[in-house]
Amino acid sequence: MLKKLFQSLRSPLRRAKHTRTTPEVLTSRQHPLRRGQKISRHAVSVVERLQQAGYQAYLVGGCVRDLLLDLEPKDFDVATSATPEQVRAEFRNARVIGRRFKLVHVHFGREIIEVATFRANHPQGEEEENSSLAARNESGRILRDNVYGSLEDDAQRRDFTINALYFDVTAERILDYARGVHDIRNRLIRLIGDPEQRYLEDPVRMLRAVRFAAKLDFEIEKHSAAPIARLAPMLREIPSARLFDEVLKLFLSGYAERTYELLRQYELFAPLFPASAAALKQNPDYTHRLIRQALVNTDERIRLGKPVTPAFLFAALLWPALPARVARLQERGMPPIPAMQEAAHELISEQCQRIAVPKRFTIPIREIWDMQERLPRRSGKRADLLLESPRFRAGYDFLLLRESAGDDTGGLGDWWTDYQEVSDSARRQMIRDLSTKDSGDTPGAPRKRRRGGRRRRGGGDGAQPAGE
Structure with a gap:
């Protein structure tokens, strides 16, 4: 044509x-x-x-x-x-x-x-x-x-x-x-x-150049590309609400993986996601694998006409910056679930200074992350209660994403996959098998875990749901 x-x-x-x-x-x-x-x-x-x-x-x-x-x-x-x-x-x-x-x-x-x-x-x-x-x-x-x-x-x-x-x-x-x-x-x-004058007039044009290049599979002409890395910090002057809209266009148009590569190439990723960019420097392989796989999955869902929630997308983009913060809080003596919730609140608050993610998305982001601490806790009736949670599916999908990026969860994703598919009696056996495995060969261990479990329910599981 x-x-x-x-x-x-x-x-x-x-x-x-x-x-x-x-x-x-x-x-x-x-x-x-x-x-x-x-x-x-x-x-x-x-x-x-x-x-x-x-x-x-x-x-x-x-x-x-x-x-x-x-x-x-x-x-x-x-x-x-x-x-x-x-x-x-x-x-x-x-x-x-x-x-x-x-x-x-x-x-x-x-x-x-x-x-x-x-x-x-x-x-x-x-x-x-x-x-x-x-x-x-x-x-x-x-x-x-x-x-x-x-x-x-x-x-x-x-x-x-x-x-x-x-x-x-x-x-x-x-x-x-x-x-x-x-x-x-x-x-x-x-x-x-x-190019420099046009970017200074509106720095969002740098993001638009990347978006069109990704969507159309075009190259950014060399003179138009030359000033981008140097002017990338100008994005910090753009209102955070406008940047939220622009980021959705970047990542929810069906070309998220290519967009991410171009953002990194032109040094535009760090002004948008400073904590995640820092994680890319500290743990590049894991961070890149997780974000890239999340964006590949997003592109595939859009191609198939399936819904994509910005909450899951932002949860993936920000997650690599979270574990280190959780670990620091736990080192200070904070239990795992409250540490997760506190670190999540801190990270999201910082990110919202750059990109104004609405509360209708930050609440489920925190709940998806919170579920990562709850999914390993399957004893008694906990597994069934987690399965009934409205955030279970997103939390489970996120667990599989983490495993695909290299997180060693001890086969937790496979366990939950099986648990959803088997009969009630088989589920009870899976819980009993967990208890047998966890008891080990130390007679006093089960009792200590029960006392620890009560403390976790009081200090963590009994806390308000993430984001509320």
């Missing part, structure tokens, strides 16, 4: 710089996109209605890029010369959202078509100081972004060349302002403009 498109590129486009004031225009004979194929009819209707009202309007960005790559677009965005208020006046089912970047959502049942007004580059110097529409902080990061402009302005202020493609559904032509088709052909992620 793309052969015809790429063969149609004219020599002026190949010679041009990657930003242009006039676009390379690809007619319907030069590309495979058609308004009735793989393009949302609602997106087409929004574009046509705006054009009929006298405005410029195009499909833009990721949807055009994905269609050229023969991928199914996740959503369809529209860029227009109409202001948000003018767009809202055209559609009764429209709603203006955002403050930093005003957009219009046009609702068609469950489908939302996002409409953005053409933006311009931000005014500099005195003009910027007098502008209430755009603002930057001292490092150059954009704080507000409502400076409207022309189509040409809009193209040049977009982040990556492959996202600066505009499709006119009426004429079925593509406007390419930044050599985006050229970079699609060469499988490159390239920033528009000076």
Whole structure:
């Protein structure tokens, strides 16, 4: 499909710089996109209605890029010369959202078509100081972004060349302002403009570069890649709530394993997960195996259409930093389960300063970790009580993940696998076998364990559930 498109590129486009004031225009004979194929009819209707009202309007960005790559677009965005208020006046089912970047959502049942007004580059110097529409902080990061402009302005202020493609559904032509088709052909992620300046404007662009490279199996162009490691600490200035959303996009899009490798390659992992990055230095083999296997499993579940909870993902990403903290607390005399709970609270609190993980996820994270201390305790009725716990399955899956990374649990994962599958009478025998095995050849041992068990119930098992 793309052969015809790429063969149609004219020599002026190949010679041009990657930003242009006039676009390379690809007619319907030069590309495979058609308004009735793989393009949302609602997106087409929004574009046509705006054009009929006298405005410029195009499909833009990721949807055009994905269609050229023969991928199914996740959503369809529209860029227009109409202001948000003018767009809202055209559609009764429209709603203006955002403050930093005003957009219009046009609702068609469950489908939302996002409409953005053409933006311009931000005014500099005195003009910027007098502008209430755009603002930057001292490092150059954009704080507000409502400076409207022309189509040409809009193209040049977009982040990556492959996202600066505009499709006119009426004429079925593509406007390419930044050599985006050229970079699609060469499988490159390239920033528009000076890379360092663009990253300083919004450091999250470094994460977006990684995300697109992982999703599309592209390379980050060398000049766009060069400043990333040096500017990676800038991510610490990004609001933690925004970083949570970005991390979900990074790891829950079906390309988590590749994303993780790129984050490490460009030194972006440490600003996001400082404790885990420290664990990678202290215990690289185990930490890498566990995180990588968790992300491989995540990608596979997404591929199969199975649900993935961010709680399990964050539990895996942070776990390698936890055992050392638990061990330190136990060395001070704290029992295992309270030590786990205290260390978990400390680690999650630190992580939330960097990435604002909501409480609805931090509670199950702590419960998954807490289950790792409880799963070995199977005597009496404990095994059945654990099996009935709503967190058992996540805790059990996490145990298997740990074992796959090299944790020696003495066959605990196999034991719990068997326990779930056998009959009640077989379960009772498994518990009796544990008691026989644990009693050893020391006559006084069982009594000592019973006294210790009572202390653990009072100081650990009787404590409030993790996260509450």
